[in-house]
Amino acid sequence: MKSKFAGSVALLVTGILSPALWNATAAEAANSYVPFDGEKTTWHDGFDRYDYLMDETTFAIAPFKRPESEKFAVGNPPKGQRRCIIVAPKQAARGNPWSWQGCYWDHEPQTEVELLRRGFHIAFITPDPGKQWDAFYAWLTEKHGLAKKPAFVGMSKGGVNEYDWTTANPDKVSCIYADNPAIRPEAFVKLVELAKNDVALLNVRPPNRERNTPTPSSP
Numbered sequence: 001m002k003s004k005f006a007g008s009v010a011l012l013v014t015g016i017l018s019p020a021l022w023n024a025t026a027a028e029a030a031n032s033y034v035p036f037d038g039e040k041t042t043w044h045d046g047f048d049r050y051d052y053l054m055d056e057t058t059f060a061i062a063p064f065k066r067p068e069s070e071k072f073a074v075g076n077p078p079k080g081q082r083r084c085i086i087v088a089p090k091q092a093a094r095g096n097p098w099s100w101q102g103c104y105w106d107h108e109p110q111t112e113v114e115l116l117r118r119g120f121h122i123a124f125i126t127p128d129p130g131k132q133w134d135a136f137y138a139w140l141t142e143k144h145g146l147a148k149k150p151a152f153v154g155m156s157k158g159g160v161n162e163y164d165w166t167t168a169n170p171d172k173v174s175c176i177y178a179d180n181p182a183i184r185p186e187a188f189v190k191l192v193e194l195a196k197n198d199v200a201l202l203n204v205r206p207p208n209r210e211r212n213t214p215t216p217s218s219p
Contacts, residue, residue: 033096033145036086038063043072043087044109047116052084053077054125059135074105074124082126084136087112093119096146102154102162103127111153111177121146127157129165137172148172155179163187166194175200 036050043049053064061084067075077083085105098121099112105124112122123146125136140146151174154162159181166173167190176194181203194201 033092034143036088036144039065041066044113045116047090047113048088050086050088052086054082054084054132054136056080056082056132059132061136061139072106072109074126077126082132082136083124084126085122085124086140087116087122089116089119089121091119092121096121097151098123098140098146099151099153100124100162102152102158103160104155104158107155115151120151123150127161129161129168133165134169137169147174149174152176154181156182159183160187163191166199167191170194170197170199173197173199176202178203180205 039051041049051064051066052061054061074083099115101124141148152162159178162176163183164187167187170193
C-alpha cells in the first residue's frame with residue numbers, strides 16, 4: 001500500500017512545505033544548520049545515516065555504533081535508551097525540511113527515499129511518544145537547525161504515534177500522511193487543533209476495513 005502512494009506522498013509533503021521554504025524563517029533556519037556527525041553508515045541509495053542513543057531519563061543524545069547485522073533496519077535499544085536515526089539528503093532543500101517516521105523503520109521506505117532525493121532529512125526515534133520525543137524534536141530543530149514544522153509519516157501503529165504527538169503539539173507539524181492508521185479516541189477529539197493550525201492530513205485506508213486498533217509498540 002505504502003509503495004503505491006510513495007510518489008504522491010512526496011509530492012504532497014513537498015508542495016505543502018515549499019511556500020515556507022522561501023520565507024524569512026526558513027532562510028534563518030538554513031543559516032543556522034549544523035550538520036550531523038558521529039557514527040555514519042549508508043542507507044538506501046547511498047544516503048548518509050547517523051545513529052544515536054538517547055538516555056530516557058536525562059534525554060542526552062550520543063552517537064551510537066550500530067551492529068552491521070541491522071543492515072538498513074533498526075534493532076531494539078538497550079534498556080533505558082531510545083534509538084535515534086537521522087538520514088541526510090545529499091543536498092538539503094532550502095529551509096531544511098524533514099520528515100518524521102512514526103514507527104516501523106525501513107518498512108516500505110519508498111516515500112522516505114523520494115523525500116531524501118528532494119532534499120528532506122528523515123528522522124526516527126523509538127516509540128512511544130512522550131517527553132523523549134519532545135527532546136528529540138528540540139535537538140533536531142534547536143541544535144541542528146532543521147525546520148520547525150516537519151512532515152509526519154506513519155502506518156498502522158505509526159498512525160497512533162504520529163497522531164498522539166501531533167495533537168499534543170499541533171503548532172509543530174506541517175502535514176501528516178497516515179497509511180491505514182490507528183488513532184486513540186483522546187487524539188481523535190483533538191483533531192480540530194490540527195485544523196486550527198492548518199495541518200494538512202492525508203489518510204489512506206484499504207477497502208473493506210471497518211476499524212483499526214492499536215498494535216503493540218515496535219521500532
